[in-house]
Amino acid sequence: MNVTQDLDIITLILHASIVVKVVMLLLLLVSFMSWMFIFQKWFSIRRADRQTDDFEKEFWSGKDMSSLYQGAVNNRHSIGSMERIFEAGFREFSKLRSQKGTHQTEASDMVDGARRAMRATFQREMDFLERHLSFLASTGSVSPYVGLFGTVWGIMHAFRSLANVQQATLAQVAPGIAEALVATAIGLFAAIPAVVAYNRYSHDIDRLANRFESFMEEFSNILHRQAVR
Amino acid sequence: MAAEALAFPQRPEPALLRSFILAALMHGVLVGILLVGVRFQSRPPLTVEVELWEQPPPPAPPQPEVKPEPPPPPPKAVEPEKPVVKPDIAVQKKPEPKPKPKPKAEPPKRDRDFEKRMREQLAMEQQAVQQQDAERRERELKALIAKREAAARASALATWTDRIRAKIRGNIILPRDVPGNPEAVFDVALLPTGEVLSVKQTRSSGNPAYDDAVYRAILKSTPLPKPDNPALFERRLELRFHPHD
Structure with a gap:
């Protein structure tokens, strides 16, 4: 018996059963989306990093805070997360300070209010930065199983063809198994980059969050000093 | 979704188009690698089929080679005869053709008769040789076919006995040692x-x-x-x- 089966990937995919085809299509879609999010997150995290660097430099260069605030308010669509946090905190602080005349407001109350505002903005910014990361996580954990399902289904299909023959040869099941294994391969293709990217990005975002939190602490200290003065 | 839209009034994810294009490119590369990589493996090894026959085939393969050869000998066999005959004509003819153009009537007539007879004889001889040759070839072909049939029969018989032996062998309880x-x-x-x-x-x-x-x-x-x-x-x-x- 000579083997005329061509192991071309296209013929393998075309010969697969409908369930396996659907699984492969699904995995291809998921893979595409996950790669899209990988690139998106890559750009957005890099930009957030750069903006945070720029703002920290600007902030600690001893510039006047109200001019910083004005700058942040003027182009609030293009500013980074840390600047937003600063803006929210400073706005709340100035509001509370302007009320100082009418109600007796303690310095610690003003700082607490500013801190609450900053925390709220921080949460929102974190939510923005972590958007789509959960998709990467679930792609990484689920798509191998989906691929495995396609493979198992394909192998079941391949073995069914053995039922009708008396002499079972490898040549009868091998093409079916090869077809089925393509599903696992695609699943892994989708999962591996997603897992790597998820780990990398969640680490990056953690670091950014740490920077934001320490900035919040330091900024509260500065505000407290101003309030007492 | 609505809450998110409120929280981030105008914050589209940056570089959407760029990411889309990059992802598409990535998959193009991936598919390309897959296609090339798998096609490399797909070249099937050249399979050589060897049929093992049990009895007479060994003589059979040489036979076909012998068979094509016999045809060449006959022409050779004829030729050696021809030269023997021809020279006779040639010798007798050669003096004549020259005189032929000059004295046209007398000698050519006799000569033509002779020539004609010689030619007939030669044709007959050739025919006989060819016939013999054809007969020989036919005989060889028949022998070959018979041999092939015998070989096929022998191999079929061998497969049958093999099946019998296999069945019996499955029932043999081998004594130790x-x-x-x-x-x-x-x-x-x-x-x-x-x-x-x-x-x-x-x-x-x-x-x-x-x-x-x-x-x-x-x-x-x-x-x-x-x-x-x-x-x-x-x-x-x-x-x-x-x-x-």
């Missing part, structure tokens, strides 16, 4: 249904335990497999067994 690989030959008489009529041992393996085991196995596998082609059936079969096949 059969030294070497001695051969036991049995003469089995069959009914056309495959049932065993009688079993006779024609040659012992030298190990009575093994002989007995084979004997019992033959009786045990009594409806023996029938040949694929009923015409192949033979009432008596000589079966050879080795303990360590």
Whole structure:
């Protein structure tokens, strides 16, 4: 018996059963989306990093805070997360300070209010930065199983063809198994980059969050000093 | 979604188009690698089929080579004759052709007769040789076909006996410690249904335990497999067994 089966990937995919085809299509879609999010997150995290660097430099260069605030308010669509946090905190602080005349407001109350505002903005910014990361996580954990399902289904299909023959040869099941294994391969293709990217990005975002939190602490200290003065 | 839209009034994810294009590119590269990589493996190894025939085929392969050759000899065989005949004509003819153009009437006539006769003779001879040659070729072809048929029959017979042997071998309960690989030959008489009529041992393996085991196995596998082609059936079969096949 000579083997005329061509192991071309296209013929393998075309010969697969409908369930396996659907699984492969699904995995291809998921893979595409996950790669899209990988690139998106890559750009957005890099930009957030750069903006945070720029703002920290600007902030600690001893510039006047109200001019910083004005700058942040003027182009609030293009500013980074840390600047937003600063803006929210400073706005709340100035509001509370302007009320100082009418109600007796303690310095610690003003700082607490500013801190609450900053925390709220921080949460929102974190939510923005972590958007789509959960998709990467679930792609990484689920798509191998989906691929495995396609493979198992394909192998079941391949073995069914053995039922009708008396002499079972490898040549009868091998093409079916090869077809089925393509599903696992695609699943892994989708999962591996997603897992790597998820780990990398969640680490990056953690670091950014740490920077934001320490900035919040330091900024509260500065505000407290101003309030007492 | 609505809450998110409120929280981030105008914050689209940056670089959407760029990411889309990059992802598409990535998949293009991936598919390309997959296509190239898998096609590299897909070149099937050249399979060479060897059919092992049991008996006469060995002479058969040389035969076809001999067969094409005989045709060349006949022309050669004819030619040697021709030169012998021709010179005669040539010698007798040559003096004449020259005079031919000058004295036209007399000598050519006789000569033409002679020439004609010679030509007829030559044609007849040639025809005879060709006939002989054709007959020989036909005979060879027939012999070849017969041989091929015999070989096919022998191989079919061999597969049948192999099947019988395989069935019997499955029933042999090997005694322990059969030294070497001695051969036991049995003469089995069959009914056309495959049932065993009688079993006779024609040659012992030298190990009575093994002989007995084979004997019992033959009786045990009594409806023996029938040949694929009923015409192949033979009432008596000589079966050879080795303990360590």
